[in-house]
Amino acid sequence: MNQPQRLTDHSLELMLGSLLRWGVILSAVVVLAGGALYLVQHGMDQPDYHNFHGTQSQLTSVTGTAREAAALHSRGMIQLGLLLLVLTPVARVVLSAAGFLMERDWMYLLITLIVMAVLFYSLTRIH
Numbered sequence: 001m002n003q004p005q006r007l008t009d010h011s012l013e014l015m016l017g018s019l020l021r022w023g024v025i026l027s028a029v030v031v032l033a034g035g036a037l038y039l040v041q042h043g044m045d046q047p048d049y050h051n052f053h054g055t056q057s058q059l060t061s062v063t064g065t066a067r068e069a070a071a072l073h074s075r076g077m078i079q080l081g082l083l084l085l086v087l088t089p090v091a092r093v094v095l096s097a098a099g100f101l102m103e104r105d106w107m108y109l110l111i112t113l114i115v116m117a118v119l120f121y122s123l124t125r126i127h
Contacts, residue, residue: 012099023088027081034077
């Protein structure tokens with residue numbers, strides 16, 4: 001019979017490193033594409049320093065940002081890239097919790113779940 005393959009500390013570290021690396025690369029590519037698109041769409045616009053224009057309301061939510069990025073609006077793409085950058089370490093914590101669960105390392109799993117709860121609270125609370 002085949003034994004289930006155990007997750008070693010080294011393989012977990014390699015997975016976490018890859019996750020962080022690819023999350024940052026993906027984020028950078030999305031922001032760069034959004035920045036290039038912004039220059040194509042608005043590169044010749046004259047700045048209006050007399051009137052303040054705040055953030056578009058559709059860019060203040062995850063669904064609005066995703067909708068704007070899917071429509072290839074440059075500001076939505078830039079915002080999506082920044083959102084991916086913020087979510088990359090959150091995904092690392094989630095993957096760490098899964099790894100500690102598979103290893104049955106209950107103390108580190110508990111600590112990771114506490115960190116995850118604090119992260120999700122800080123990301124989702126209403127100001």
